[in-house]
Amino acid sequence: MTIDYALIWAGLIAFAVLAYIVLDGFDLGVGILFPWVKGQEHRDQMMNSVVPVWDGNETWLVLGGGGLFAVFPLAYSIIMPALYAPFIVMLLALVFRGVAFEFRFKSRNNQWFWDLAFAGGSIVAAFAQGVAMGALVQGIPVVGRAYSGGWWDWLSPFSLLTGLALVVGYALLGATWLMLKTEGHVAQQALRAARVLGVALLGLIVVVSVWTPFLHEHFMLKWFAWPEVVLVVPVPILVAVCALLLYKGLSEEKPLTAFLSVQGLFVLSYMGLLISFFPYIVPSAVTLWQAAAPDKSLKFLLVGAVVLLPMILAYTAYAYWVFRGKVGPTHHYHA
Amino acid sequence: MDWLDALTLARIQFAFTVSFHIIFPAFSIGLASYLAVLNGLHLATGRAVYLELFNYWKKIFALAFGMGVVSGLVMSYEFGTNWSVFADKTGPVLGPLMGYEVMSAFFLEAGFLGVMLFGRARVGPRLHCFATAMVALGTFMSAFWILSVNSWMQTPAGFSQNAEGQFVVESWLEVIFNPSFPYRLVHTILAAYLTTAFVVGGVAAFHLLKMRLQKVALATPERLASQLAVHTMFSMAMWMAACVAPLQILAGDQHGLNTVEHQPRKIAAIEGHYETQARAPLILFGIPNSKEERMDYVIEIPYLGSLILTHSLDGVIQGMKEWPPSERPPMGIVFYAFRVMVGIGMLMLGLGVWSLWLRHRGKLYENVWMLRAALWMGPSGFVAVLAGWVVTEVGRQPYTVYNLLRTADSAAPIHAAAVAGSLIAFVVVYFALFGAGTVYILRLMRQAPDAGHAELPVNEPVRAGGIGRPSALTGASGTAALKGQP
Numbered sequence: 001m002t003i004d005y006a007l008i009w010a011g012l013i014a015f016a017v018l019a020y021i022v023l024d025g026f027d028l029g030v031g032i033l034f035p036w037v038k039g040q041e042h043r044d045q046m047m048n049s050v051v052p053v054w055d056g057n058e059t060w061l062v063l064g065g066g067g068l069f070a071v072f073p074l075a076y077s078i079i080m081p082a083l084y085a086p087f088i089v090m091l092l093a094l095v096f097r098g099v100a101f102e103f104r105f106k107s108r109n110n111q112w113f114w115d116l117a118f119a120g121g122s123i124v125a126a127f128a129q130g131v132a133m134g135a136l137v138q139g140i141p142v143v144g145r146a147y148s149g150g151w152w153d154w155l156s157p158f159s160l161l162t163g164l165a166l167v168v169g170y171a172l173l174g175a176t177w178l179m180l181k182t183e184g185h186v187a188q189q190a191l192r193a194a195r196v197l198g199v200a201l202l203g204l205i206v207v208v209s210v211w212t213p214f215l216h217e218h219f220m221l222k223w224f225a226w227p228e229v230v231l232v233v234p235v236p237i238l239v240a241v242c243a244l245l246l247y248k249g250l251s252e253e254k255p256l257t258a259f260l261s262v263q264g265l266f267v268l269s270y271m272g273l274l275i276s277f278f279p280y281i282v283p284s285a286v287t288l289w290q291a292a293a294p295d296k297s298l299k300f301l302l303v304g305a306v307v308l309l310p311m312i313l314a315y316t317a318y319a320y321w322v323f324r325g326k327v328g329p330t331h332h333y334h335a
Numbered sequence: 336m337d338w339l340d341a342l343t344l345a346r347i348q349f350a351f352t353v354s355f356h357i358i359f360p361a362f363s364i365g366l367a368s369y370l371a372v373l374n375g376l377h378l379a380t381g382r383a384v385y386l387e388l389f390n391y392w393k394k395i396f397a398l399a400f401g402m403g404v405v406s407g408l409v410m411s412y413e414f415g416t417n418w419s420v421f422a423d424k425t426g427p428v429l430g431p432l433m434g435y436e437v438m439s440a441f442f443l444e445a446g447f448l449g450v451m452l453f454g455r456a457r458v459g460p461r462l463h464c465f466a467t468a469m470v471a472l473g474t475f476m477s478a479f480w481i482l483s484v485n486s487w488m489q490t491p492a493g494f495s496q497n498a499e500g501q502f503v504v505e506s507w508l509e510v511i512f513n514p515s516f517p518y519r520l521v522h523t524i525l526a527a528y529l530t531t532a533f534v535v536g537g538v539a540a541f542h543l544l545k546m547r548l549q550k551v552a553l554a555t556p557e558r559l560a561s562q563l564a565v566h567t568m569f570s571m572a573m574w575m576a577a578c579v580a581p582l583q584i585l586a587g588d589q590h591g592l593n594t595v596e597h598q599p600r601k602i603a604a605i606e607g608h609y610e611t612q613a614r615a616p617l618i619l620f621g622i623p624n625s626k627e628e629r630m631d632y633v634i635e636i637p638y639l640g641s642l643i644l645t646h647s648l649d650g651v652i653q654g655m656k657e658w659p660p661s662e663r664p665p666m667g668i669v670f671y672a673f674r675v676m677v678g679i680g681m682l683m684l685g686l687g688v689w690s691l692w693l694r695h696r697g698k699l700y701e702n703v704w705m706l707r708a709a710l711w712m713g714p715s716g717f718v719a720v721l722a723g724w725v726v727t728e729v730g731r732q733p734y735t736v737y738n739l740l741r742t743a744d745s746a747a748p749i750h751a752a753a754v755a756g757s758l759i760a761f762v763v764v765y766f767a768l769f770g771a772g773t774v775y776i777l778r779l780m781r782q783a784p785d786a787g788h789a790e791l792p793v794n795e796p797v798r799a800g801g802i803g804r805p806s807a808l809t810g811a812s813g814t815a816a817l818k819g820q821p
Contacts (some may be wrong), residue, residue, distance in 0.1 A: 052449030055404060059445045063437045065411050070434040073426020073501070080415025080422070081747045087416055088757045091409045092764055098405035099768050102398050106775040145423060145499065146748055293427035294503050301431040308438040315446045322454050 005299060006292035009071040010281070012305055016067055018270055020060035022263055027054045029174020031097055031122025032167060033193060034115060042186050043115060049181040049327045051101060056316055058094070071298055074145060075281045075291035082140040082147040083132045083154050090128035097121030123167060130166030134159030137273070138215050142285040158211060165204040172197040172262050179255035182327050191250065194258065198246055201262075205239065205269060212276060216284050219276045228275075235272045239265060342746050344754040345417040348761060350728075352409055354721060355765050359403030361720045364478055364524065365531025366396045367471040369571075370451075374467040378460055387564050389467075391784045392535075395776055397452055402772050404445075406765070417754065421735055421745035428494055428502045428510055429484050436480035444473035475524070482523055486516035488736050489727070490597045502736070514597055518590035519727075525583040526723065528575060529683060530716025536572030537713020538780045539565050540706040545783075547703070561785035566700055568784070569709070573699065577687035584680055588643070595644050598737065599653045600662065601730030604669035606640055607633075608654040615640035615652040620674070623666040628656060664732040668725060676722040679715050686712055 027050040037043060068076040080087060100118035104111055135154035142148060175197060178190035213220045222228050242264040249258030281288045292298065370392055377385035411433070414422045450458055450466040458466070493509025494502045504510055542565045595602050603609075607618045609628045617639035621630035641650040655663055686708055693699045700706075731737055735745045 052453050055401075055448055056442065056445035058404070058408070059437065059441045062408055062411050062441055063434075065415070066430070066433045066437045069411075069414060069422055069426055070430025073423050073430055076415045076426065077419035077423035077747075080412065081419050081749055084416050084749060084753055084757075087412055088760065091412055092760055094408060095405040095764060095768060098408075099401055099772060102401040103771060103775060106398070106778070107771075146419070151750060151753055293430060294497070294501075296504050297427040297431050300504070300507055301434045304431075304435050304438055308442075312438065312442040312446065316442070319446055319449050322450055322457050 005295050005302065006071075006289050008302065009067075009292065009298055010288045012302075012309075013064065013067045013071065014274055016060055016063045018267065020057070020064055021266055021270065023057035023060060024054070025170045025266065026050070026173040026177040026259075027057055028097075028122045028126050029170040029172065030178060031118050031174070032126060032171040033174050033178070033190070034119035034122070036193060037186060037189050039185075040111065042189075045182050045186050045327050046178060047101065047104065047118070049178060052323045053319060054101060056319065058098070061094075070301055071293050072281055072288065072291040073293055075286060075288075077145070078140060078142055078147050078282055078286065079136065082149060083135055084151065086128045086132040086135065086154055090125050090132065093121040093123075093125035093128060095121075097125065122170075126167045126170045127163040130163035131155075131159045133166070133273075134162030137162070137212060137276075137283065139283045140285060142282060158215065161204070161211070162208060165201070165208055168197055168200050168204055169262075169266065172201050173259075173266070176249075176255060176259035176262050179253075180259050187255075191253065194250055198250060198262075201265065202243055205265065209236070209269075209272065218280070218284055222276055222278075231275055232272075235268055235275070239268050242268065341749055341751040341754050342743055344751055344758055345746050345749070346742065348417060348754060348758045349413065351758070352406065352413060352761055352765070354724065355769060356403065356406040356410055357720060357724055358717055359399050359406060360474070360477070361527050361530050361717065362534065363396060363400050363403050364474045364527035365529075366392060366399065366534075367467075367474045368528070369531055369535065370396060371464075371468045371471040374464045378464045384560070384564050384567050387560070387784055388568060391564070393452060395779050397448075398772055398776050398779070400444075400448065402769055406769070409761075415747075416757075417747050417749065418735075418745050419747035421740065423499075424501050424740060424745075425488075425736060426501070428487065428504055432480050432484050432487075432511065436477055436484075440473045440475075440477035440480065442473075443476065444470050447473070478524055478527070479520060482520045483511050483513070483516050485727075486519045487511075487513045489519075489731050490515040491736055491739060502739075515590075515593055518586070518593045522583070522586045522590045522723075525579055525586055526716070526720050529579050529583060530720055532572045532575035532579065533683065533709075533712050533716045534714070535568055536576065536709045537711075539569035539572060540709035540713070541780070542783050543569060543700055544703070544706050544710065557785055561783050564784035569700065570694075573687065573690035573694070573709075576683060577691050580680065580684040580687045584684060587677075587680065591644065592646075595652075598731060600655070600658055600664055601669065601727075602644065603653055603655040603657070604664050604666045604730055605673045605726060606644070606652060607666065607670045608640075608652055609656050610654040611651065611657055612654065613641065613651045614638055614649050615644075617643060621670075623670055625666060662733070664730050669730045672722040672725040672729070676719050676726060679719040679722070682712065682715065683719075 030046050030050050034043060034046065037046060065076075068079075096117040098121075100114045100121060104114035104118060107114060131154060135156070138156060138158050140147060140149060140153070172194060175190040175194040179187050179194065182190070213223045223232050242261045245257055245261035245264070249255070249261055277283060279287045279289070281291045370389055373385045373389040373392070376382070377389065447466040447469040450463065451470050454466065455463045487510055490513050491502070492513040493504060493506040495505055497503045542561075546562060546565070591602070591605075594605075606615070607621055607623060607630050608615060609630070614637070616635035616637045618630060619634045619636065621633040621635075624631050638648050640652060642648055644650065644652055655666060686705075689705060689708075690699060693702050693705055698705075733742050734740060735742050
């Protein structure tokens with residue numbers, strides 16, 4: 001039996017991207033919610049809830065990009081030029097919010113500016129990620145080994161909708177995270193935001209899900225043809241379960257249930273997307289086997305991944321454990 | 336403006352973003368090691384001064400590291416956005432090396448950074464020291480992998496090419512340990528250490544000079560503690576300068592010999608030789624005249640060029656005329672940048688030797704000229720690092736993968752307008768944000784090591800990440816942490 005390294009790596013890259021969404025999603029969400037919470041001490045509290053971990057969270061994005069370069073260089077060299085504008089905008093936005101973590105606490109006079117940078121950077125980065133995802137789903141024209149479309153192809157009603165959906169989704173993640181990690185005013189505000197955002201996100205998930213199959217014939221076949229449909233059917237059912245749990249978590253004020261059910265919604269939406277994509281990595285144009293680097297490269301990096309990824313997960317979990325518990329309202333940043 | 340095409344713009348953009356980026360790791364590689372040493376010394380000796388210095392430099396590290404992370408994130412996507420042909424062709428070789436960098440370095444740094452910055456009271460001094468060491472190890476691993484990548488582009492080895500024109504690996508060991516890698520790694524790590532040593536020394540000199548002016552004030556215990564911290568800082572920095580500067584010159588010489596062997600065109604540009612000659616002089620200064628293919632206004636030392644590069648008086652050095660113009664790197668930039676780098680290296684060595692002499696005479700902390708020199712030399716490492724970077728990167732033009740893939744054939748099919756737009760955005764954002772960051776760093780440096788403690792006692796409950804469970808602080812780990820602090 002030969003080992004399909006390309007398939008294994010597709011799974012690992014998919015995992016890295018999912019890890020990024022699950023982890024960085026809530027700290028971007030905290031930034032998105034910044035404008036709706038007034039008062040410096042409350043904002044300190046919000047930011048402090050993610051300060052020790054945001055760095056590691058964002059590293060999964062580097063692994064997603066670097067990993068794509070390493071194991072699917074063809075896909076990387078087609079997708080990046082195609083989504084040039086959203087990616088550049090996302091990177092710049094992440095620069096803004098990244099430095100804001102440090103600068104905000106160093107500057108009490110210009111703090112309003114770093115508040116703006118943190119909130120604006122988080123919102124724009126989330127929106128750009130959603131747009132990039134939508135643009136990838138709707139398809140990228142390819143000729144030979146290069147992108148052949150125009151510079152505004154990524155901009156469409158569908159990609160704008162997915163951009164909005166991701167901002168709302170991350171905000172909901174952030175709100176439930178704040179319910180979990182803070183107390184007092186911030187936690188109450190977060191709960192109120194979560195109620196509105198929860199309804200909005202579910203609506204957006206339905207619209208995007210209904211729209212997606214009409215973008216490619218390939219998607220349509222995947223979603224409604226036998227036997228693939230067996231894989232697809234559980235997804236909406238589980239989405240409904242998560243929605244119910246979210247309702248329960250919010251109405252009974254069980255933050256952990258609420259947080260995990262939103263994460264569940266993200267995982268399921270992502271699974272739906274993966275099922276639609278497979279076996280393409282650039283929809284309808286390049287399959288993951290066409291895009292894969294030679295087996296020798298895949299094997300070499302896989303050895304490292306098998307050893308290092310469990311270690312990474314272990315010490316990441318340790319870092320979260322060290323900083324467990326709620327952020328008090330009066331504690332000041334010190335570094 | 337014919338020359339301002341997409342390729343040129345993409346090159347300017349890469350040069351700009353990577354130059355900004357390299358400043359931060361050059362500093363944080365050295366500073367992470369310094370922090371690990373301070374933490375270890377405190378654990379071993381229990382002396383308060385080391386923890387005080389640790390807390391002082393840790394704040395500066397957090398700022399520099401944050402800027403390094405976000406500017407580095409940009410780099411990891413820029414290969415695809417602006418250099419997609421390069422990415423497609425070299426992905427199978429360079430991609431896995433960068434994958435290893437992410438997995439063995441970036442996660443390690445990011446995973447333990449939170450604990451190092453905010454977790455001392457929560458994990459206790461031992462684990463805290465361990466976390467600091469892990470961050471330092473992470474910065475080292477990062478340098479290892481990315482310099483392997485860079486070196487492979489300079490001196491490719493262990494590969495073949497497939498039908499699609501992609502580079503395919505034949506031997507990973509040959510790829511990773513390609514001919515120029517060991518030299519480049521040592522040279523760059525030492526450069527990072529020197530850079531940090533001079534920053535630390537410069538900050539210490541600033542405070543020593545300031546303390547001289549305030550000599551009339553009372554010698555309160557706080558002032559004495561502060562003075563001790565500054566003395567310790569200065570002493571450590573000058574030991575580093577005295578030990579590492581000569582090592583660096585030795586490493587640079589070895590790196591140069593390696594370049595003679597693998598990239599003679601770069602050497603021709605560095606040396607400013609158009610003609611091939613035996614018993615070549617060392618050109619100290621001159622102005623390259625590319626039209627007439629000769630050096631103007633030359634100041635030179637006979638024989639020394641051959642002696643340095645071939646370690647023999649009548650060794651032959653190849654001149655630029657050996658190669659057609661289409662194969663030559665631009666001489667002027669490489670020639671001048673090299674002299675800036677070496678000049679600073681010599682000054683560093685001079686300061687290091689001088690510090691040994693003053694130390695021997697017991698006047699290290701008093702000699703005003705020494706302190707002024709150390710202050711002015713504070714940022715010199717950054718200039719030298721950038722100059723060295725220019726030498727090696729411009730010197731290997733016109734190729735991205737030496738002799739195999741031309742820079743002109745590496746770029747993405749992107750419109751000049753798109754590249755120009757993103758370039759302007761990067762320039763504006765980088766100058767604004769990293770400018771602000773530099774101001775904040777300088778503000779932190781302006782405070783003497785004890786000044787910050789007025790508002791933030793060393794016994795601070797270290798809980799930036801918040802998460803205040805008061806019981807954790809009064810409990811066992813909290814007491815242990817408090818005991819470890821002055």
